[in-house]
Amino acid sequence: xxxxxxxxxxxxxxxxxxxxxxxxxxxxxxxxxxxxxxxxxxxxxxxxxxxxxxxxxxxxxxxxxxxxxxxxxxxxxxxxxxxxxxxxxxxxxxxxxxxxxxxxxxxxxxxxxxxxxxxxxxxxxxxxxxxxxxxxxxxxxxxxxxxxxxxxxxxxxxxxxxxxxxxxxxxxxxxxxxxxxxxxxxxxxxxxxxxxxxxxxxxxxxxxxxxxxxxxxxxxxxxxxxxxxxxxxxxxxxxxxxxxxxxxxxxxxxxxxxxxxxxxxxxxxxxxxxxxxxxxxxxxxxxxxxxxxxxxxxxxxxxxxxxxxxxxxxxxxxxxxxxxxxxxxxxxxxxxxxxxxxxxxxxxxxxxxxxxx
Amino acid sequence: xxxxxxxxxxxxxxxxxxxxxxxxxxxxxxxxxxxxxxxxxxxxxxxxxxxxxxxxxxxxxxxxxxxxxxxxxxxxxxxxxxxxxxxxxxxxxxxxxxxxxxxxxxxxxxxxxxxxxxxxxxxxxxxxxxxxxxxxxxxxxxxxxxxxxxxxxxxx
Numbered sequence: 001x002x003x004x005x006x007x008x009x010x011x012x013x014x015x016x017x018x019x020x021x022x023x024x025x026x027x028x029x030x031x032x033x034x035x036x037x038x039x040x041x042x043x044x045x046x047x048x049x050x051x052x053x054x055x056x057x058x059x060x061x062x063x064x065x066x067x068x069x070x071x072x073x074x075x076x077x078x079x080x081x082x083x084x085x086x087x088x089x090x091x092x093x094x095x096x097x098x099x100x101x102x103x104x105x106x107x108x109x110x111x112x113x114x115x116x117x118x119x120x121x122x123x124x125x126x127x128x129x130x131x132x133x134x135x136x137x138x139x140x141x142x143x144x145x146x147x148x149x150x151x152x153x154x155x156x157x158x159x160x161x162x163x164x165x166x167x168x169x170x171x172x173x174x175x176x177x178x179x180x181x182x183x184x185x186x187x188x189x190x191x192x193x194x195x196x197x198x199x200x201x202x203x204x205x206x207x208x209x210x211x212x213x214x215x216x217x218x219x220x221x222x223x224x225x226x227x228x229x230x231x232x233x234x235x236x237x238x239x240x241x242x243x244x245x246x247x248x249x250x251x252x253x254x255x256x257x258x259x260x261x262x263x264x265x266x267x268x269x270x271x272x273x274x275x276x277x278x279x280x281x282x283x284x285x286x287x288x289x290x291x292x293x294x295x296x297x298x299x300x301x302x303x304x305x306x307x308x309x310x311x312x313x314x315x316x317x318x319x320x321x322x323x324x325x326x327x328x329x330x331x332x333x334x335x336x337x338x339x340x341x342x343x344x345x346x347x348x349x350x351x352x353x354x355x356x357x
Numbered sequence: 358x359x360x361x362x363x364x365x366x367x368x369x370x371x372x373x374x375x376x377x378x379x380x381x382x383x384x385x386x387x388x389x390x391x392x393x394x395x396x397x398x399x400x401x402x403x404x405x406x407x408x409x410x411x412x413x414x415x416x417x418x419x420x421x422x423x424x425x426x427x428x429x430x431x432x433x434x435x436x437x438x439x440x441x442x443x444x445x446x447x448x449x450x451x452x453x454x455x456x457x458x459x460x461x462x463x464x465x466x467x468x469x470x471x472x473x474x475x476x477x478x479x480x481x482x483x484x485x486x487x488x489x490x491x492x493x494x495x496x497x498x499x500x501x502x503x504x505x506x507x508x509x510x511x512x513x
């Protein structure tokens with residue numbers, strides 16, 4: 001009988017920490033003008049990223065982010081055993097065309113905007129199972145390709161409701177490994193390490209599909225907040241923790257509307273995380289001045305905020321343990337037209353500050 | 358299938374979400390729509406009057422008016438200015454003929470990357486298509502109604 005490493009009914013507690021060896025983030029100009037503008041690795045002024053189509057632009061972002069993360073870890077693509085990647089486009093096309101030519105064994109994912117959580121979960125499981133020394137987790141989104149995929153042509157003169165979110169143009173990538181990242185070698189590598197401090201995944205809580213029947217695809221915060229609530233509650237239950245055991249609980253892209261709902265739903269369960277809750281969608285934009293309504297969204301939202309802002313805080317030891325909960329709205333154009341509701345999902349990833357020798 | 362209790366819970370959640378979700382101010386939106394829609398109509402009237410003074414009959418002046426407004430909207434869409442007018446003016450930018458032209462031009466621009474046939478050809482009326490289809494259908498129904506009323510002598 002294989003020894004189980006499960007915790008509670010939906011979580012896994014990894015016996016050995018899975019190190020996040022490096023992280024990279026690339027964003028567009030609007031994200032660069034936001035409050036986190038200084039933390040990203042690269043900001044492109046050209047929304048087409050030198051390509052001819054929005055889809056190719058998103059692929060370019062994803063490929064650049066992936067290459068950058070591999071390089072920062074001081075590795076070559078051939079050193080990566082598996083690649084978990086996904087995006088918002090139909091059939092995850094940005095990933096297939098973006099990271100395909102890196103030649104890394106590839107698993108394509110679809111978790112809507114929760115994809116980074118899904119990729120990190122599967123990557124950490126693959127490492128723990130002994131499936132490889134290094135795996136790469138990548139995801140991206142692009143405002144224009146998402147609008148085209150899910151909503152209207154960009155030039156269409158519509159009015160967006162205040163509950164709507166703004167898809168982040170950006171890509172984030174993380175290299176996971178079973179050994180801690182080595183010290184930085186200037187000019188050769190820039191791993192995720194500060195002195196002896198590193199960031200490692202120590203547990204995950206796999207999200208369930210939660211559907212409260214909401215059909216408004218322009219209020220995705222409202223559609224996803226119940227899923228975030230479910231996953232956070234499940235995580236605390238499975239690991240026997242209380243909110244005070246975390247320095248921060250960071251959701252993906254609930255936005256202002258979703259944040260309010262999440263805090264209300266958790267309060268119904270007797271949990272108060274208002275002091276430690278952050279939302280990547282609220283961190284990346286200043287809603288009042290950037291006209292982003294409820295906040296940022298998209299796979300790239302949580303991925304770039306994780307790589308550029310959250311992980312460095314864990315590495316420096318400012319945060320000892322965080323719960324990263326990217327949220328996704330699992331709708332398609334067809335399901336929306338056919339009058340279906342918008343189910344939500346949220347994957348929980350426990351990331352801890354680890355001191356190594 | 359969702360049970361009765363689940364449906365009730367869904368309804369409650371929907372109501373709660375609606376309560377806490379901010380919305381655009383209706384009065385402000387109506388005022389802006391009035392301004393923008395009114396501006397387009399005034400411009401149309403200016404074109405009509407001007408064309409009339411050039412000696413065109415009502416029909417020809419109307420055609421020139423539509424043509425110029427459509428051209429203006431398509432150019433503004435191409436310059437990415439019409440979406441800004443739409444964001445400000447809402448239905449005021451959407452309802453006049455300029456809004457229709459915008460929806461066609463925006464689709465053509467967006468889908469040109471997918472080719473002349475499957476891109477522009479198939480998708481140019483993605484937004485305007487329903488308006489065309491149901492516009493034709495409703496004029497057929499009205500025509501039929503007019504025919505019947507005429508046959509029974511209600512109208513002349």
